[in-house]
Amino acid sequence: MKQAGVVGSGVGGLAFAIRMACLGHQVQVFEANSFPGGKLSEFQIKGFRFDAGPSLFTLPHLVDELFTLANKDPRDYFNYSRLPEVCRYFWEDHTRLCTLENPADTAHEIAKNLGENEKNVHDFILGLQEKYQIISELFLENSLHQASTWLSKKAWKGYWNIPRLGMFSTMHQLHKNRFKNPKTVQLFDRYATYNGSDPYQTPATLSIIPHLEYNIGAFFPQGGMISITQSLYQLAQDLGVQFHFNEKVNRILCENNQAVGLETAKGKYPFDILASNMDIRPSYQQLLPDQIQPQRLLQQEKSSSGIIFYWGMNKQWDELGVHNIFFSEQYQEEFKALFADKTLLDDPTVYLHISSKIAPVDAPPGGENWFILINAPANQGQNWDELVQLTRERVIQKISRALGEDISLCLVAEDYLDPRRIEERTSSSGGALYGNASNNRFAAFLRHPNYRSAIKNLYWIGGSVHPGGGIPLCLSSAKIASKLFQENA
Ligand code: FAD
Known part of the structure; x- marks a missing residue:
């Protein structure tokens, strides 16, 4: 039995911890936050519940697979259903469309x-x-x-x-x-x-x-997206994985190009195997400053980030579904603004997710919990206070035009995220939602590997490494890393 230390309890970190525990190893997870899940977390304001990050759940079998691997029935931990309606689309000229299962x-x-x-x-x-x-x-x-x-x-x-x-x-x-x-x-x-x-x-x-x-299919987990984190956290605990919350890792300790432990403010912990679920750029810069840095990979263009508004509304709209898109009229200019000019367009595309449509307990009676995501460039020191304010006004105007009424009059609770806050809360470089962008033929295929022989015993998991960002790919990264571990053993 080996001792394994995992930095970070994002969905990738949880999945890797579960896989290592299933292989019979003793696993400890170190998490800077006071809760597991990283981007996949939740919060409440004034009776409205919000999933903080992901809202679309695809390839649920990749979650189920972790329970099966542990000889557990996934349905004892976690349930979900397929959405009959995938997304409602709105254009400014009042064209409407609904995509279906x-x-x-x-x-x-x-x-x-x-x-x-x-x-x-x-x-x-x-x-x-x-x-x-x-x-x-x-x-x-x-x-x-x-x-x-x-x-x-x-x-x-x-x-x-x-x-x-x-x-x-x-x-x-x-x-x-x-x-x-x-x-x-x-x-x-x-x-x-x-x-x-x-x-x-x-x-x-x-x-x-x-x-x-x-x-x-597009799926919705019973209890919201947070139930993915909660069920994986429960499974990990049932398998004996030990969690250290509020314990940020400051260094991965290496000797002779081999990871041998990690260090936090509380002290040093020796391990046989280590895994980083922290974004690769801060992982190298902060945890491994003495190792050769893969500069080309670390300098690659970041994926988009987002400005997210969490709005509690005191009204319900039949025109809206669980997932809704209000398209920009200047789509190509929107991407030029995001990736070339590193800013947001006056008429951004707006994504609106309302989990209370399917889980009424997520909002007080008669209300809806609006999760609004607008693509934004990764943080490079832009004036985010101003951009958030401007974007808030533009979003209100855009959705008000589509619904034919001033929606700001129904807004009774609110909070927001911007690229700075995403970076602060999860260590994602620039607040990027999906690690590096795939804006050229090779980028999608040449992400940081899940293992490099340059630093033995250290595995890489999560949205900033191969195969990429998003819940399914983070789960895949843990699967590939554990396969590589078994091949190396
Ligand atoms: P992360 O969630 O990035 O977590 C990393 C964890 O490591 C954090 O908990 C952090 O605190 C911890 N950590 C970092 N450094 C240290 C350290 N030094 N010591 C200890 N702990 C540390 N994906 C989808 O599939 N569908 C969606 O609809 C979707 N929408 C999204 C919307 C938003 C607003 C965001 C932010 C993301 C969205 N994503 C979506 C992407 C998805 O959330 C991520 O790809 C995925 O959750 C990332 O998981 P991860 O394993 O990389 O870890």
Whole structure:
């Protein structure tokens, strides 16, 4: 039995701790905050409950798998249901669209509301399945930093299909060539933001992202997104994992290029295996200052961050669903503002999530809990106080225009997050939501590995390393890291 120390209890850190405990090792998790979950946490204001970060749950089997691995029934810990309605879309000219759980129904809605050829849309959605299969087997489930991955049968299948995977064109070009209505193009382009990237730069390979929602499903956990954290935390405890909250790790201790322990304000802890769930940039700069820094990776462009408003509303709107998007009329300019000018546009795209639509206990009777996310550039010292204030006014005006009434009159409780606060609370470099951006052909595929032989016994997990950000990929990072650990053992 080995002693394993994990820095951080984000979803990736929890998953890695569970996997190590399932392999029979003694695990201790050190967390700077007083609670587990990192970005996947919750809070309450005046009777309204808010999930602080993620609101969309996809690939739930990756959570279930952790319980099964521990010989537990996932349903004893955690439950969820598939949303019959995926997302409601609003455009300024009052075009409306609702995407649904069945791809055929979604294609029908897109044909009816946006004038597309129904079969073309349906074929496009179904076609994502095969591309996803090729990419996920190669990229999402394996280390890209081992020769065995590149020489495998699956990899050869991938090479054979390279022309079809869209590595040499952008997501936007793919959609523009496929659909006639710019609104349909915008609808599918939006999925680049699911990993904090720009559809006008990100390779068309990432057009597989909507496959998760349309062909596998958008899910809602009973008790809200926080129940993912709570159930994994409970499972980890049941497996004997020990947690040290309010205990920030200051150093990962190394001897002869080998991680041997960690240090906090309370002292030094020796370990046989270590894992960092902290963003890679502060991990290297703060925890490993004496090690050679992978400068190129650390300097890569960050994914987008966000300004998030948590608004308690004293009214309910039938026009709104669990997930809603109010599109900008200047979509390309919006991404230029985010990634080139590092600011926000006057007319930003607004994402509104209302968990009380499906979990009424999340708001007082007659009210709704509005979680509003506007993509923002990663923090580079912008005047966030001013940007938050301006964005708040623009969001109120935009949603008021769509709903035909002044929504500010219904706002009874509020809080917000901006890139500075995200960085303070989770150590994410620049407050980036998904680590590095995937704004070029290689970025998505060349993230920091889950293990480097340059620092033996140290594993890397979470949204800033391979395979990327978002709950499913963070869970995959823990799976790949534990596989690498077993191969190294
Ligand atoms: P993190 O959540 O980044 O947590 C890292 C943990 O490490 C933190 O708890 C931190 O306190 C701790 N830590 C850091 N440094 C130290 C140290 N030195 N010592 C001890 N502890 C330390 N994903 C989706 O799948 N769907 C969504 O809808 C979605 N929406 C999002 C919306 C927002 C507003 C945000 C912020 C993120 C969203 N994401 C979404 C992304 C998703 O939340 C993240 O990719 C994922 O939760 C990151 O998990 P992680 O394992 O990288 O750890």
